[in-house]
Amino acid sequence: MMRTNRKIAVILAATALAGTAGAGLAQASPGTAHTAAPSACRPANHIARITTAPGTRGNHHYRVTLSAPRGYASCTLAGSPTGVRFSNHGSKIRISTGHHGDQHATVTFGPGHPVHFDIQVPSRGHSTPADEASFTLRAPGGEIPGTSFAEGRLKVAAGTLVGPVQRGA
Numbered sequence: 001m002m003r004t005n006r007k008i009a010v011i012l013a014a015t016a017l018a019g020t021a022g023a024g025l026a027q028a029s030p031g032t033a034h035t036a037a038p039s040a041c042r043p044a045n046h047i048a049r050i051t052t053a054p055g056t057r058g059n060h061h062y063r064v065t066l067s068a069p070r071g072y073a074s075c076t077l078a079g080s081p082t083g084v085r086f087s088n089h090g091s092k093i094r095i096s097t098g099h100h101g102d103q104h105a106t107v108t109f110g111p112g113h114p115v116h117f118d119i120q121v122p123s124r125g126h127s128t129p130a131d132e133a134s135f136t137l138r139a140p141g142g143e144i145p146g147t148s149f150a151e152g153r154l155k156v157a158a159g160t161l162v163g164p165v166q167r168g169a
Helices: 002-032
Strands: 047-056 059-067 075-078 082-088 091-093 106-109 115-122 128-136 148-156
Touching: 047 115, 059 148, 115 148
Parallel strands: 047 148
Antiparallel strands: 047 059, 059 115, 075 106, 082 091, 082 128, 128 148
């Protein structure tokens, strides 16, 4: 009987130690699991700024440059942003935009890989000052959820066109 109790005690101790070791391994696993960095293409994960660009005959041009800080994953963008809207001191400006350029070309965007797109505004006619643009970026498979915002001074008018996203600042 004593021998049976001792065997049971040894089995219980071994089971308890194995359970503790197993629990220790299970707890260590989540800490060592690799989590993917969030995408730089998500609106909250990049910075956009509007600057004046060299004009062409009959048009003013503005460059919207997107940059992503370290810690975000690179992503692929395609074509011109959609849903482009302008505002001035918080007041919406009722201007519809079209697009120009290659809408199928893709670019890589992420930390150390800034991108930009062009806003082309006709010089003729009445223009309206703006200080912000909002837009939705596109990936090869469709729109990226959410709205991005860029700040900077520009003027917009009927006939404003938005170019495709391109490499570089």
